[in-house]
Amino acid sequence: MMSAQGDPLKLDSMLCFAVYAAGHAFTRFYKPRLEALGLTYPQYLVFLVLWETDGLTVKALGDRLFLDSGTITPLVKRLESRGLLERRRGQDDERQVHIVLTDAGRALREQALAVPLAVGTALAGEREAVDTLREGLHRLRVQLDGGPGA
Amino acid sequence: MMSAQGDPLKLDSMLCFAVYAAGHAFTRFYKPRLEALGLTYPQYLVFLVLWETDGLTVKALGDRLFLDSGTITPLVKRLESRGLLERRRGQDDERQVHIVLTDAGRALREQALAVPLAVGTALAGEREAVDTLREGLHRLRVQLDGGPGA
């Protein structure tokens, strides 16, 4: 009941802005922790994927993170120039480029463990709410992308 | 129970990525609707604020949207060059610049009403879940920003 809003354009009633603002808050929260690793947040996401599955192509990496080659390519080039990963042209399919971690890139994982720990501390005692939120956000994404059928 | 995760760095277990991905989904969803208005999403947010409270300073606008002058200044300059708003140096305080809508800027509001309508359609029958999500995201933002005391 009473979910009807007087002004349909009221900023604080908009789910999109709640998502946008929470994203900002995460960025602010992560910034000092990721600076210790020398990574930006999108770079951190790339490593999260590669630590799970090394050797993915630019395309597969982009699909996982909802990013395209226009974002991935320069990002991994910066990481390559720092010796954290390598870009290898596919042998079977020469259109593809595989992203492969170096020893330094793999070693970064140990330090990265501190990041989710810090999140856990900041959200201590909210584990259940966090799980609910994550599931709700997942359903939201699916709905906005056109439902399960799209 | 069972909220403990085997791998603390697992991408799909991370709330930050759920927020990040939902943000992407909103951006994709809004894009065609906002193109009809000739606005980007951050520009749309600026108008949402100004339609509620016209004449805010750059600082006040930024506080509302969690953005700083480095983002707001060029954004409103682009909107000013299109005749949608004006920037007026404060008379009482000459450091400030007030952002004031033009007739064209106010007129845009009518077309903008279609945007939340489209969201409502896409999320039809989820009103309760949407309210829950928005509140959860708000609490998350407050927690990440250091709690209610910070």
Add this chain to the structure above:
DNA sequence: TATTTTTCAGTTGCGCACAATTGAATTGTA
């Protein structure tokens, strides 16, 4: 009042994000 500190908008530099395009490689089809 004089001086220090703070606040504000603006600028620069770097990195993300995406649309549009290019060119090479692959796949599908005639």
Add this chain to the structure above:
DNA sequence: TACAATTCAATTGTGCGCAACTGAAAAATA
């Protein structure tokens, strides 16, 4: 087998987002 359509990574251009800095104005303090 030819050739058309698709896929892939890369590039270009525009706009957001933030840190760091500048210079002017205002506020706080001595």
